[in-house]
Amino acid sequence: MVALRDVTLDLPRASSTAILGRSGAGKSTLVSVLALLRTPTAGDVRIGDVSAGGLDPIGRAHLRASEIGIVFQAFHLEPAFTVIENVMLPWHFAPHSERRRVARNWAHEILEILEIGELAARRPNQISGGQRQRVAIGRALFARPSLFIADEPTGNLDEETANGVADTILTLPARLGATVLVVTHDAVVAERADRRLTLVRGRLGPGDETR
Ligand SMILES: Nc1ncnc2c1ncn2[C@@H]1O[C@H](COP(=O)(O)OP(=O)(O)OP(=O)(O)O)[C@@H](O)[C@H]1O
Numbered sequence: 001m002v003a004l005r006d007v008t009l010d011l012p013r014a015s016s017t018a019i020l021g022r023s024g025a026g027k028s029t030l031v032s033v034l035a036l037l038r039t040p041t042a043g044d045v046r047i048g049d050v051s052a053g054g055l056d057p058i059g060r061a062h063l064r065a066s067e068i069g070i071v072f073q074a075f076h077l078e079p080a081f082t083v084i085e086n087v088m089l090p091w092h093f094a095p096h097s098e099r100r101r102v103a104r105n106w107a108h109e110i111l112e113i114l115e116i117g118e119l120a121a122r123r124p125n126q127i128s129g130g131q132r133q134r135v136a137i138g139r140a141l142f143a144r145p146s147l148f149i150a151d152e153p154t155g156n157l158d159e160e161t162a163n164g165v166a167d168t169i170l171t172l173p174a175r176l177g178a179t180v181l182v183v184t185h186d187a188v189v190a191e192r193a194d195r196r197l198t199l200v201r202g203r204l205g206p207g208d209e210t211r
């Protein structure tokens with residue numbers, strides 16, 4: 001089956017875009033293509049001047065690690081690690097990139113931004129769903145990505161926490177210069193993005209009609 005058709009999407013630097021669409025419309029597939037986790041059968045993804053289609057898998061992994069932060073629909077936290085270790089996970093893959101103390105301080109700063117600094121030493125099964133979601137966001141921010149992608153980041157949250165998470169994500173362009181793409185069913189989140197696009201059976205169109 002075809003999950004995405006003729007999708008052309010330009011994400012201007014430091015802008016925010018919300019993707020809407022019904023279950024099965026292809027949103028998570030689009031996310032994994034943009035995050036270079038799946039290679040499309042046709043077409044290309046360009047990040048800045050770099051064409052992902054021209055890279056081998058290792059080149060794509062490096063491009064992803066340096067440019068892209070992703071929050072998955074299922075959080076995929078590492079259960080054996082504490083909250084702060086989960087945020088520092090990218091550092092564990094490249095432990096010589098900066099000193100552990102520098103990395104830990106940055107991870108702590110991120111937890112403070114996300115208002116979960118006091119949970120640093122807990123493990124994922126010792127915190128709430130909304131707190132886990134914020135840890136996943138923190139981990140995606142750790143490498144200072146130029147492209148931040150979140151798949152249903154407020155799907156499991158109460159309204160107030162969802163507003164806080166939406167606030168964090170949608171102010172990233174202004175605060176960190178990041179380009180934000182957020183998949184959401186939440187009208188409040190979508191309204192706050194710079195623009196809204198809708199996927200209907202794999203085709204991308206303007207507006208928020210989800211027929
Ligand atoms: N690995 C896969 N192999 C084959 N088909 C898949 C695979 N992953 C998803 N699909 C199918 O592709 C279509 C798009 O799926 P996708 O996960 O992108 O939807 P979605 O818009 O994210 O939905 P939801 O809102 O439920 O998360 C669906 O019909 C789904 O069943």
Ligand SMILES: [Mg+2]
Pocket residue numbers: 027028029073151
């Ligand atoms: Mg999905």
